[in-house]
Amino acid sequence: MNLKKLIIILFIFIAIPFVSGLEPEQIISNSADWQDVYSTMLYSELTGKSSYFLVSSRHSTLLIGQLSKSQKNTWVISSEKNPYVVSYKPVLESKGFAVEEFEYSNVNLEMARKIENITNFIVLDDSYGYNAISVAPYAVLTDSYVLFADRKNINLISNFLNTRQVESLLIYGQVDREVKERLSVFSPETINNGDRFLDNQAIVDKYQEKHIEVYGEPKTQVILTNGEFIEQEILSGVEPVVFIGRANVPDQVREYIKNSDIEIGILIGNELIGSATFIRRQLGISVFVKFAQSARTPSGPISAVEDLDRFYLPRYILSLDLYRVRYNKMNNQVYVTYQNNVALSSYLKGTITLRYEGETQTVGDSEPVFIDKNEYKTIVYDIDPVSAEQIRAEVFTIYGESRKSLEYTLRETVDVETVNILDNSEIEIVNVRYDRRKGEFLIDIKNTGNVDVFVDLELVDILINDELRTFGPEEVSFIEKGEVETIMVEVEMAEEDFENNPKVRLTAYYGERERNLVNVISGEYDYSFTGFGYLTGRLIKDIGGSAVTFGPIIIILLLLILIIGMKKKCPDCNEINSLRSKKCKRCGREI
Known part of the structure; x- marks a missing residue:
């Protein structure tokens, strides 16, 4: 082996420890899973x-033009199962990193x-990606790490937290019951109002409190978004994130901004331009739109721009249509029927x-x-009598995932069908x-009526x-006149849920026609328990309580059954004889 080769080999062996312990100056996420991207950015x-x-895979080469040339030491955090580029390291090394x-x-x-x-943690369920976006600025400001927990991985999360000195733990949004139970030992703070x-707004308030504590004043500039994507500035922690809704700004958001210290809103992307315009015009704050960045590979004399790097989170898309509007001359009622196009329930409020x-x-x-999901819903309104032949209906309906999250809009003008329905x-x-x-x-x-009914x-x-x-059955039920139908509604409940719901509030929509359920009854009802496990438990309990009274009778009955059921077997021919027989009925031998 010549001296040149020996020097190269020695250099490699010397360099390996330094490379394996590389202190990064920049970090790249190489994953198609938003949880990985979020965790790496945080x-x-x-x-x-x-x-x-x-x-994307193509983005792996474009990104190199954006990396800092002065920061050579680079970590790549790759998903084991779902990377965009397999073995991204050699690509970057070829460029001198x-x-x-x-x-x-x-x-x-x-x-x-x-x-x-790190001693501060925020725990949330990654089923709701927008929650991770909501807490990101507060996490950065308070040096808190965000952990994703559900019933499947709570053992891992709990074991990890037990290895740390946890000073503060915040559970944000809805999480599984098992998560709450396992983390209760850390005395967590909880933010969960049942509405995103x-x-x-609760986490923005906490951000402002911390900002005042550290800097002596609240932050007057915020990011306006809807929590649907990851973007560099959103995770910087420089400003809190305020959700504004997609097509309609919910009432509680309007009131919150109006009564806050917010003066400037930065809208990331232009998808929510309608909501942002409403905020600027009606609420009086300045709104700026950040929708592009300088091109990473400029060409030509004019400086080009390109779209922002945004990593989109899974989004729940609601879709509601107006099915029809009818005026019933028989009772002076208007029937407005909506169709829910997706397998997600929602709430609506129409004018x-x-x-x-x-x-x-x-x-x-x-x-x-x-x-409910994939459902038709008819809402009935009483009006004054109308004799006109032609009626037009202007329908403006807001809807969303919860009662207070009505962020979508439906606008239609349709002819009203006049009917005579009894x-x-x-x-x-x-x-x-x-x-x-x-x-x-x-x-x-x-x-109880004289006609068949849909319920x-x-x-x-x-x-x-x-x-x-709110829960409902999978489909509308049909009940013939005079008959009783049992309608099943799936609701998984634990013992504490029964304590919290001593009664249930039921609303039944019904009518002669499946898509015109124009009658409604509603009320609170007591409920009893059924099911094999419950009935068996009750039976054992009842038998135990009555053992003193019925015990002797049960024993006598068991002995009678035993005696009556006993048989004699002949040792010669193996014939089975009655217990009372003295001779074998087959061979005549005494037994």
């Missing part, structure tokens, strides 16, 4: 490193382990303006109305039970795991 902010993320690449199956937890001295806009022959009548909902259907809610084994309510409905049920505001929820 780690970078908490440790003072520059951070970047890939949004010193690179160490880590592959993890659980980036969120592994990045937490890398921050040795109210939760967001309907009727115009005819120069006259106007306006009706609407005083409270949001629940509409609905003679009548029903009675006879009995309500809960099946512990199957985890469902059983509601017995009797058709749709709602269990309204059931308090499950500290969250008010």
Whole structure:
């Protein structure tokens, strides 16, 4: 071996320890999972490193033009199962960067382990990605790491936290019951108002309190978004994030901004330009839109721009259509029927303006109305008699995922169909039970009218795991006249939920026609328990309580059965004989 080769080999062996212990100046996320991107970005902010993320395989080469040439030491945090680029390290090394690449199956937890001295934590469920965006600025400001926890991984999260000196723990938004139980030992603070806009405002308030404590004044500039994507500035912690809604600014958001110290809003992207324009015009704050960045590979004499790097989170898209509007001359009622196009329940609140022959009548909902997934819902309004042949309806309906999150809008102007409908259907809610084994309510409905009837049920505001929820059956039920039908509504409940719901509030929509359930009954009902496990337990309890009275009788009956059932076997022919037989009936031998 010549001297040149020996020097190269020695250099490699000397360099390996230094490369494996590389102190990063910039960190890149190489994953198609938003949780990995978020965790890597948050780690970078908490440790003072520059951070970047890939949004596609093609982006891996474009990103190199954005990396700082003065910061050579680079970490790549790659998803073990879902990276955009397999072995991204050689690509960066070919451009002169010193690179160490880590592959993890659980980036969120592994990045937490890398921050040795952190003592503040925020826990949330990654089913709700917008919650992670909401807490990000507060996490950076307070040096808190965000952990994703659910019933599947809570053991890992709990074990990790037990290795740390936890000074503060915040549970944000709705989490699984098991998560609350396991983390209760850390005496956590909780933010969960059952509404993402109210939760967001609560965390912004905490951000402002901390900002005043550190800097002596509140932050007057905020980021306006809806929590649907990760972007560099959102995770910087420089400003809090305020959710504003997609097409409609919910009432509680308007009031919050109006009564706050906010003077300037930075809108990231232009998808929410309608909501941002409303905020600027109606609430009086300045709004600036950040929608592009300088091109990473400029060409030509004019400086080009390109879209912002944004990593989109899974989004729940609601979709509501106006099915039809009818005016019933028989009872002077307007029937407005909506169709929910997706497998997600929502709430709606409509205003309907009727115009005819120069006259106007306006009706609407005083409270949001629940509409279940893939369902038709008819809402009935009483109006003054109308004799006009042609009626037009202007429908403006806001809707959203909860009563206070009505951020979508539906606007339509349609002709009103005039009908003469007499609905003679009548029903009675006879009995309500809960099946512990199957985890469902059983509601017995009797058709007390003279016609067949269609029925749709709602269990309204059931308090499950500290969250008010509304439940309904999978489909509308058909009940023949005089018959009783049991309608099943799946609701998983634990013991504490039964204590929180001693009664249930039921609303039944019914009518002679499936898409015109124009009658409503509602009320609170007691419920009993059923199900094999429950009934068996009750039987054992009842037998135990009556053992003194019936014990001797049971013993005598068992002895009689035993005696009657006993047989004699002949030793010669093996014939089975009655216990009372003295001789074998087959061979005649005495037995």
